[in-house]
Amino acid sequence: MALTWLSEPTVEALRAGLRTVSPDLADGTIVPRGLEPSDDPQWCAASAVVDGRFVVKFAWAEPPALRICHQVRLMAALRAAAPRLPLPIVVAVSRDPAMLITRRVAAVPFFDIRHMVAPADRQTIASDLATVLADLHDSQVLKTVSEEMGPLPEPMAPASTATLRAGFGPMIRPDQRDRVLSWCDWTDRVLAAPGRTVLVHGDFHGDNHLWDRKSLRLRLVIDWETAGTGEPEFGLRCLPGDCGIELFTATVAAYERMSGTTLDVDRIMAWHLRTVLGDALWRAEAGVALPDHRTPAQWIDDLTARFTALGT
Template sequence: MSRRADHQEAPELTEPTWLAEPTVHALRAALRTVAPDLAASTIVPRGLEPDDDPMWCGASAVADGRFVVKFAWARPPALRILHQARVLDALRTAAPRLPLPDVVAVSRDPALLILRRVPAVPFFGVRQLIGPAERDAAARDLATALARLHDPAVLRAVGEAVGPLPEPAAHATTDMLRARFGALVRRDQRDRVMSWCDWADTALAAAGRTVLVHGDFHGDNHLWDRDTLRLRLVVDLETVGTGEPEFDLRCLPGDCGIELFTAIVAHYEKLTGTTLDVDRIMAWHLRTVLGDALWRAEAGIPLPDRRTPVQWVDDLAARFAALGTFDR
């Protein structure tokens, strides 16, 4: 499929539609309209499970082994698909050196986004392979991608092209953590979490700078070449909006480990000529990590690494200690 032949501009004035049900059959029916040559291909869905919350009624599939199809069976994820399509279109001009997916086709009726698949793996698939010899290059790759996205000129260009942008938020507020997280951990950890929440409120009390943020920059959303250990793509831009640079780095202390994280910060500051506030990053990290553990535990969903909230709190304490967060 070529972009010239198959890329469909989504009309801005029509309400999107979406699949009637989360099935491969429904997806094939949609593809017969949007990309007929893929309708009869092998389709391998990912995340195709019914959900009672319309907010999460979306998924993706690999079609013909060469394309990734984003689709929805409710309005909120349909709107996110179209938002991602508009953002990708704007970024092709505003940040042409940012490693982004190649858009093959876009449709509003139903909401579909078809991207060219790249042979790469999520960061979590190469994390253990990045040792001291590879660390600087990996840090530079991640810092460069974020620096390009956070360029003030990119925010202006995307805002003009896309219109009002959302403001992505962390998984939980500190008030939510104070009220509900204590039930998940040891008694001695409860007081620690409370004091961390007080500290995070102070760290984030003042407003930060405003840039264009990815909004969900975790290890599944940047893809790597397993052989060269270099960044290939930044993906899943459905949460792109406005926020502070520190918000976009909030997953890196846990995903990358402290040594790689601090190397990323150093490269980012050198590339942008700006200073990152590590306390603010860690305050967002706190809210993200504990918020993720909270909603998963309350929903009866295992944590991604199959460990427990108790262990996640201990991990967080170790990261704070490695950074000397409360010693400064």
Template structure:
């Protein structure tokens, strides 16, 4: 079947597509998210809650249309291979136009539930996250789902060194450059290869607010081969160091494999600084409405907490990290 996409980013265009894909939904209430026209066709896609009971992903350009179709195929393949994963339930998937309709779940993003996770809840929350990632990273899963492109890596250290300094305090540039040198050494050799989600941040794992348990993992568009540490790279910032390290412990117990926390932190460094860079250059607010220098200060605190650096130090030659 030919691949197509919506003519424009409007609710009416979405209704036209729904009349073809799921006609019973076409006249329903539609609440959109991310429905904004832009110059880059890579990001010409959005989602909507329709009739309060399903989530529809759709596109108005070819690149996101292909990602939607890829996600639909992958979710169905994963459901067959790893039935224990908390995956979206596909109601209908289409190539003409590209559209993925999944059942809506009464759950909220981790970012909205993390303040509710008390110290007494930490081990359960860590085990929930570790169970999802360890199950996904089983080598048999990648072999079963077949060839996929790898997720795009975060900004390179070369780009960070050359462009991020303009947005930092003068005293932070040397520290940032030292971190980049350290990350280059840590990631110089490749890690093992598994299937990774590719974008496992706090908006993409949804939780039940009452029980504080993980309910659903969404947005599988960029899943593909990568190293396990790449999938944990958002956890130090999203979860805090204590929950992050508890997750590492549970992951290793469940998977029978060892994670390299230095590699996680190297990917974390590149992800955080890369996000700060593109947002600063584009004039887009950082997600927490803070500044790149404040994010660098946060990174310093995380490294210090792990023992990668001493508290408040900015060494020219970073030392090996958490063991």
């Protein structure tokens, strides 16, 4: 079947697509998210909640349409390869136009509940995170999914240290510049040799794992469109900032117990550094506010505190 996508980023175009893919939803109440024009075809995609019960992912350019199809195939393969993974329940899929419809669950992003995490909750939450990651990173899962799908892509890498060295200096305080250069040199040394290869989510940050607000238990992992092959440490790279160091180290310990493998915390932090600074750099260059509406210099202070807490 031919691959197509919506003609424009409008609710009307989405309704027209739904009439083809799932006619019962076409006249429902649509609440879009990210439905904005983009000059870059890579980002011509969005999602919407329909009637408060369904989530629709769709695109109006080829690259994100391909990612939707990749996500559909991957989730189907993962249901067989890793049945414990909390994957979205698929309601309908289509290539013409590219669309994925899943059932909405009563859960919120981790960012919405992390302020509620008390020390007594830490081990349970760490166990939930570690269970998902260890199951996904199991070597048999990669083997089974690759046999079903063929060669898998690598997720998009964060900014290189060369890019960070060249662009980050003007955004921060003079007393921070040597620190960033030193971190970049350290990152190059830490990541000089490749790590082992597993299947990684690709974008495992706090908006992509959803939690029950009352029980503080993990309910769902979403947005698998950039999943592919990488090293386990790359898969955990968002946790030091998203979770805080105490929960991060508890998750690492739980992961190692469950998987019987060792994680290199220095490698996680090297990927974390490139991810955090790369995010700050592109946002500053594009004139887009940082997610917490603070400054790149404040993010450097946060990174300093994390490295200090880890003794790195």
